[in-house]
Amino acid sequence: MTQKQRLVFELNGTPVDVWAFPYQTLLDVLREEAGSSEVKYGCGEGVCGTCTVLLDDESVNSCLLLAPQAAGRRVTTVRGLGTDGELHPLQVAFLEYGGSQCGFCTPGMLLAAVEFVRAADTPSRDDIREAISGNLCRCTGYSKILDAIESYVASRAEGEGRDG
C-alpha cells in the first residue's frame, strides 16, 4: 500500500511541510494540503491553464505535475504576486481594464502574464497573445486581458524611461 511521503517546498515565500501520496498532483496538494484554493482545476489535462503556477520562475500546469516534483522548489500562486498586501501592478491593470469576468481563469492567466512580462521588454500585442495562448478564457474574448497586460508593459516602460 502506498504511503504518504513528506514533501517540503516553498509556497509564496513561506515554507510548506506536508504529507502527500506520491501519485498526487501538485494541483491536488496545493488545494487540499496547502490551502491554496486560488489554484483552480479546469480540466486535469494540461489544456486550459487554469491551474497555472510558477515553479521557481517558470509557469507550469500544476495538474500535470506530480507533487514530489515540487520538492525543494519555489511555488508561486496568484496570492504570492503582490507585496505586503498590495496588489501586483498587473493585478491592478486587470482590475482597471476588466480583465476578469467569471474570474476562474484569472489566477492562472495572471501567472502566465507575470512570467511573460518578466522576460519580454517591449512585446507586441501579438507577442502577448501568443504568451497567454496556453490559458483559456471562456468569458472575455481576451481583449481586455490583452489591454491589461499591454498597459502594464507600457507603464513599466514609461517608468523605466523616467528612472533612466
Place this chain on the structure above:
Amino acid sequence: MDSVRTRRALRVVGRSISHRDFEEKVRGEMAYADDARMPGMLHGRVVRSAVPCATIRSIDTSVARALPGVRAVLTSDDVPFNAISEAVTGFGMDQITMPVLAGSSVRYQGEPVAIVAAETPQIAARAAECVLVDYEDLPGVFDPWEALDPAAPSVHPDGNLLVAWWIRTGDAAAALAGAPVVVEGTYRSQHVDHAYLEPEGGMAWIDGDGVLTMRVSTQVVEHVREVARIVGLAQSRVRVIGSYMGGGFGGKEDMTVEPYLALLALHTRRPVKMIWSRQESLLARPKRHPFTMTYRTGATREGQIVAQQVDIVGDAGAYPLLSPRVLFAAAVCAAGPYRVPNVDVNSRAVLTNNVPTSAFRGFGAMQVTLGYESQMDRLAEAVGMSPQEVRRLNYLREGDVLPTGETLPTYPALDEVTRAAVEAMGSGPETGDPRHRVGRGFATNMQPYGRTVFFADHASAWVGYEPDGSVTVRAGVTDLGGGQAASLAQIAAEVLGAEPDRVSVHIGDTSLTPSAGGTFATRQLYMSGNAVLQTATELRDAVTPVAAELLGAAAGDLLVFAEGGVGVEGTDRRVTLTELVSACEDSGVDLARLSTFRPPRGEFDTRTGRGKTFPDYTFGTHAVDVDVDLDTGRVRILRYVACHDVGRAINPQRVEGQIQGGAVQGIGYALSEEIVIEEGNNQSSLFADYLIPTAADVPDVETIVLEVAEGKGPFGARGIGEAPIGPTAAAVANAIAAATGIRLTQLPFTPERVLEALRSAGEGGV
C-alpha cells in the same frame, strides 16, 4: 411635501465601476463552489452509463460498498421521488420526466445510474468503478430525422416527436408560389459544449433546524423546489446558496449536482462535496442543440421579402430538459429582424439517444441566425443588391407586427447598428497571396431578453439603508461573472445616493434573499435590475419627506441623492445619509423595502401560433473580414467589429466584455467547436479534443456600444448577455462566401469542410 421632487440624474449608472467581485478574482480570493470545505466532509461521485441505450439487468453495489472508506452507494431505489420535472413548455405538454438515477434503462451515454460517497475523492472514484452495472444493449436512435420515422426505436413510450411549434401569418405557400425570386437553403449546426472553465460542483450539509443546505455553482437557486420534492422534504427545509460561478452560459441552468448532493448528505448525515470532472462534463452535460434549418425565402425582384418558410428540427437528445423552449425561441426568431408579411415556421424538437441538449447562450434564437442571415446574402445576390441594401429595405421598423401577430415592443435600431458596424470596418481586406482569398461579411440578429411572457415572470428585491447610511441589497440573483450583482449595486447606489463601494449585494440564497427567478434568458438586468430600481425608488420616496424636513426644503425644490448624502439642488444645504437614516429612525420611517417587479403578462395560442411571446429584443450587427487558405482550408478572422444597441449601458466596460466574449464564443462555434457523437458515443470527452478559441486564434473584437432606443430594463437598458453570440457564424459564412464564392452551410467551418467545399468547386487543394 409631495411637490418636492427627486431627480433621476445618472451619477453612478453608466460608469465602468469596478465591483468587489473583480478584486476578489484578481486576488484569487473568490470562493467558488469547490473552494469551501467542512470538517468530516465526504466526497461524492456519479456512476454514469457507459452505453447510450440499454436495459439495466442489474446493479451490483456490494463490491463498492465493501471498500474501506465508502459511506454510501445509492441507486434509483434510494431516491424518494425519482423524477426531475419542470413545466417546460408552459402549456401543460410535459409528459416525460427524467429520473435522478436511471432505474430499469439508460437512454444516453453518461446518464447517472448510481452515486457514491466516500472519505476521499480517490476512494469515491474507485468505488464508482466498482459499481457493476449489467447492461443489455438496445438499438438506439441517434439521428433526429431517423427518429421521426415511425419505425424507429422510441426513446420514451410515446414516440420521438417531443414538441412541434408553428408560427403562421398570412399564406407563405401562396406567396412563395407567386414570388418572382425564391432562394432556398438548408443549414446545419452541431453539438456544442458550454466549456465554462469551472466544472459543475457544490457541497451539501445538514444545517441548523434540520435544513438541508447546499452551496452550488448554479444559475438557478430556485431548483430548491425540485430538490425538496426529490428528497421528500418541505421546501422550507431545503436551502440552496448559489456561489459565484466560474461561467455558466446556460449550462448551469438545469440542475447539476444538487439532487445527488442532497441524497448523499441526507443518507450519510455528513457534509458531502461533489465536483464533476471536465471529462464527465464534456461527456454527459447538456449541449447546444444541433439544428437542421430549411429556409425558403420569397421576394420581389426589387428585393422586398414577401414570404419566409422555415422548417427547424432540433436534436433534443434523450430527455426534454429545456428543448421545448429552445425550439420555441427558434420559431419566434426564425424569420429574423425583417418585415415578412407571410411566414410559416415549423419547429420541432426530436428525442434521440444522444446526450440531452438544453439551454446555451442564444437559446435557439442564435442557431437560426445562420439560416436567415445566409438567406439574406443569397437574396442580395439573386436580386443584384448589396447585402446592406437588401437588409435595409427589409429591416423591422418601429411599430411593425412580428410573425406572431404582436407588435414590436420597442424601436429596433437595425439601420443604426449595421451602419455603425459596416462603416467601422473601413476599406475591404486585401491579400497579396494567390493561394489565399479574403472577404467581408456581416450579419444582424435579434435576441430576446426576458422570459416568454406567458410564464408570468417576476423578481423580488430587498433594499435597505444601514444605520451608517450604507446600503444593503438582497436579491436572489446568481452571478455568472457577467456583473449580475455589480449592476444591482450600481442601480441601488444611483437611486439611494450611496457611494457605490458602500453598497453590498447579497445574492442567490433561497433562505435569505427574495426570489429573483434564476439567471438565464438575459433576464436578470431586466428583471432584478427593475426590481432593485423599483424597490430602491420606493425606499427613497419613503425617506424623502424626512430629508425635505431636515433640509427645510420648500415646494419646488429638487432633492438630489448622491455621494453619500441628500442635498437641495442649487444650494449648499445637505445632510449625510447617516443623518437622514437617524432622522428616519426617530420619526418611525422604515429603512428597508421588499418589492416585486411584475412585467405585463401575455398569452400565446399554440393552435394558431399567434400571441404574445418575448418582452423585447436586443439587436446587433457583427462584421468580419476573413482569410481563407486555399491549400489548407483554414479560415482566419482578420478583423471583427460588433455593434449592439443596448439602450443604456449600466456599466460600459462590462457591456463591452459581454460583446467581446460572446463574439469569441461565436467564433469557436463557427470555426472549431464540435462535440462529435457517433452512434451515441461521445468522441469529444477530452478537453484536448474540444477546441475553444485561444488568444492566438482570434482577433480583437472591436465593440460599438450604441444607446439608441430605450429598452425595458432599468434606465432603458436592454439585455446583452446572450445577444452577442448570435451573429458570428452567419457573418463568417457570409465572409467566406464573399471571399471564395462558396456558401458553407454545415457548422463548424473546419479546415476539412472548407477544403472539401473548395475542392468540389474546383478551387482548393493541390
